[in-house]
Amino acid sequence: MQRTSDQASDTKRWGAGALVFAALAMVGGMSNAYVISLLTIVLLFTFLGQSWNLMLGIGGQLSIGHALFVGIGAYAVAILNIKYGVTPWIGLLLGAVIAGFVGAVLAWLSFRFEVRGIYFALLTIAAAEFARIMFGGWDYVGGMQGLFYQAPSGTMDLGMLRGDARFYYFVALALAAIGVAGTELISRSYWGYVWRAMRDDDEAARALGVRTFRHKVLVVSISAATAAIGGGVLGLVQGAIFPDSIMGMAISVDVLIGPVVGGLGTAFGPLVGSMAAIPLHHAMGALGDSLGLPGLNSVAYGAVLILVVWFLPDGIWPAIVRLYGAIQLPARGRISQLRKAEE
Amino acid sequence: MTALLEVKNLTKAFVGLVAVNDVSFSLQAGRITALIGPNGAGKTTCFNLVAGALRPTAGQVLFEGCSLEREPPEAVCRMGIARTFQIVRPMKDMSVLENAMVGAFSWTTNVKEARDKAYESLENVGLAGKANARTDQLTLPDRKMLEMAKALSTRPKLLLLDEVMAGLRPTEAAGVVGVLHRLAESGLTILLVEHVMRIVMEVASTVVVLHHGVKIAEGKPSEVVADPAVLESYLGAGFHA
Numbered sequence: 001m002q003r004t005s006d007q008a009s010d011t012k013r014w015g016a017g018a019l020v021f022a023a024l025a026m027v028g029g030m031s032n033a034y035v036i037s038l039l040t041i042v043l044l045f046t047f048l049g050q051s052w053n054l055m056l057g058i059g060g061q062l063s064i065g066h067a068l069f070v071g072i073g074a075y076a077v078a079i080l081n082i083k084y085g086v087t088p089w090i091g092l093l094l095g096a097v098i099a100g101f102v103g104a105v106l107a108w109l110s111f112r113f114e115v116r117g118i119y120f121a122l123l124t125i126a127a128a129e130f131a132r133i134m135f136g137g138w139d140y141v142g143g144m145q146g147l148f149y150q151a152p153s154g155t156m157d158l159g160m161l162r163g164d165a166r167f168y169y170f171v172a173l174a175l176a177a178i179g180v181a182g183t184e185l186i187s188r189s190y191w192g193y194v195w196r197a198m199r200d201d202d203e204a205a206r207a208l209g210v211r212t213f214r215h216k217v218l219v220v221s222i223s224a225a226t227a228a229i230g231g232g233v234l235g236l237v238q239g240a241i242f243p244d245s246i247m248g249m250a251i252s253v254d255v256l257i258g259p260v261v262g263g264l265g266t267a268f269g270p271l272v273g274s275m276a277a278i279p280l281h282h283a284m285g286a287l288g289d290s291l292g293l294p295g296l297n298s299v300a301y302g303a304v305l306i307l308v309v310w311f312l313p314d315g316i317w318p319a320i321v322r323l324y325g326a327i328q329l330p331a332r333g334r335i336s337q338l339r340k341a342e343e
Numbered sequence: 344m345t346a347l348l349e350v351k352n353l354t355k356a357f358v359g360l361v362a363v364n365d366v367s368f369s370l371q372a373g374r375i376t377a378l379i380g381p382n383g384a385g386k387t388t389c390f391n392l393v394a395g396a397l398r399p400t401a402g403q404v405l406f407e408g409c410s411l412e413r414e415p416p417e418a419v420c421r422m423g424i425a426r427t428f429q430i431v432r433p434m435k436d437m438s439v440l441e442n443a444m445v446g447a448f449s450w451t452t453n454v455k456e457a458r459d460k461a462y463e464s465l466e467n468v469g470l471a472g473k474a475n476a477r478t479d480q481l482t483l484p485d486r487k488m489l490e491m492a493k494a495l496s497t498r499p500k501l502l503l504l505d506e507v508m509a510g511l512r513p514t515e516a517a518g519v520v521g522v523l524h525r526l527a528e529s530g531l532t533i534l535l536v537e538h539v540m541r542i543v544m545e546v547a548s549t550v551v552v553l554h555h556g557v558k559i560a561e562g563k564p565s566e567v568v569a570d571p572a573v574l575e576s577y578l579g580a581g582f583h584a
């Protein structure tokens with residue numbers, strides 16, 4: 001009986017997800033260029049947020065240096081495409097493989113030597129900063145001057161992943177949908193169960209036979225590989241790549257803000273969080289520029305983070321789910337009362 | 344008769360105290376053995392040594408003839424030894440059912456198979472009705488039963504139970520005693536830490552008594568309770584408490 005109610009809520013969740021993405025697809029068909037470009041960034045960071053969420057929200061491993069993996073992906077696509085004319089599809093694949101490998105090595109080394117928790121997080125920052133400085137001094141990839149894609153010709157070319165702003169909107173939308181569905185599927189798979197177990201209690205998970213060392217390396221590696229895919233597309237959308245922007249601390253923060261604001265470990269949290277935080281960030285940036293207050297967007301970011309952590313520590317999405325439940329329950333109660341009254 | 348587990352001269356020294364001191368005993372397959380002793384006697388430390396959570400200072404642990412002292416806890420579990428924690432450790436953001444599923448993933452990667460096993464384990468301990476509850480909605484006795492269900496899901500050959508009946512009402516404890524008998528009949532070997540002597544007398548075929556880390560007695564429950572050294576250790580502990 002409980003199992004069937006599980007299935008019912010499964011169908012509901014997938015249906016709701018499909019509706020949301022159908023609505024977003026319609027928005028993409030109608031909106032103006034500004035909204036489209038803003039939402040493209042929101043959706044890309046939804047995907048990147050999912051990648052980060054997989055690692056902390058499900059696997060229990062904190063990264064504050066995800067810019068490393070984003071940057072690896074962006075450079076892999078850009079180097080192959082700009083220097084050798086290779087399709088970004090290959091670049092995305094290669095970037096994912098390299099980032100997955102780098103993530104695995106980083107995780108293997110640090111967990112092997114008992115560098116865990118916040119110390120591992122510090123190591124991820126160090127690695128990202130090291131890579132940023134290294135790429136900045138590397139002439140082959142343009143150093144600090146970065147790499148520039150050719151301006152898009154305007155004709156859509158799926159094979160080369162080139163097209164107008166609307167094209168990239170739909171690419172980002174597809175990635176975000178894959179991110180949400182992927183999170184949902186993974187968290188209900190064998191990996192999801194053992195990762196959540198080690199997230200909640202490493203020692204108890206090991207006592208139940210979970211080989212937590214290899215699973216930690218695995219979750220970091222998969223998170224890194226998916227972040228690289230998001231980074232590769234981000235680079236294409238921005239049209240240019242500089243180490244300071246694509247591998248900087250700001251990217252690491254942008255990646256985690258969606259899931260933290262929206263709801264850690266949830267499939268929809270990163271989408272909700274990015275929807276809330278990124279437009280605010282942009283609006284405040286524009287407002288700050290016009291008022292001559294350049295730091296206003298960062299202040300707004302900080303304020304949102306503090307407010308959410310203070311009032312909704314689980315994030316916005318779980319609060320919405322709770323609210324929905326609270327509205328539903330009394331309504332059901334009332335209906336059954338009415339039925340009783342009729343009898 | 345073959346011993347499933349053999350503990351030989353097991354010793355664990357912490358800074359300033361020897362928690363387990365040259366302890367040897369063996370467990371017969373399909374039997375329930377009780378490990379008893381006053382507070383601080385070294386029972387939980389013994390469990391941790393067998394389960395791979397602690398490295399012994401000296402001595403050997405042999406399970407089906409394989410040496411376990413250097414194996415990590417996950418490997419020990421996969422060889423067929425499951426343990427519960429005296430201080431319960433539910434995975435707090437997972438449901439009761441999901442908690443019980445984790446252990447099954449030590450032998451399957453199939454989610455449906457794990458879920459079926461988890462329901463079976465929960466039914467075994469009388470928690471099936473609360474499968475979809477959150478762990479913080481469980482009472483302490485229920486959490487203890489969840490510890491047991493989690494361990495059972497690993498399909499152990501040997502089950503180490505650390506005070507799973509503490510806090511249970513006598514009728515509930517009687518239910519668990521029934522469960523233990525059934526599990527033992529189906530071939531499971533159980534090592535049980537338990538303070539309530541009435542329960543020990545009822546379930547155990549052999550009792551091992553520890554005091555200050557030293558084994559002071561071993562034998563049938565009726566023999567052990569009549570042993571002067573055992574009586575003295577408990578009375579002595581009573582005087583100090």
Ligand SMILES: Nc1ncnc2c1ncn2[C@@H]1O[C@H](COP(=O)(O)OP(=O)(O)OP(=O)(O)O)[C@@H](O)[C@H]1O
Nearest residue numbers: 357358362380381382383384385386387388389429
């Ligand atoms: N990690 C540790 N470091 C130092 N001392 C420890 C450690 N673990 C246990 N001890 C000590 O070892 C002794 C034995 O502890 P243990 O937990 O094994 O006793 P126990 O028989 O399980 O007692 P109880 O009935 O209270 O659960 C105690 O004096 C305890 O304080």
Ligand SMILES: [Mg+2]
Nearest residue numbers: 386387388429
């Ligand atoms: Mg104890």
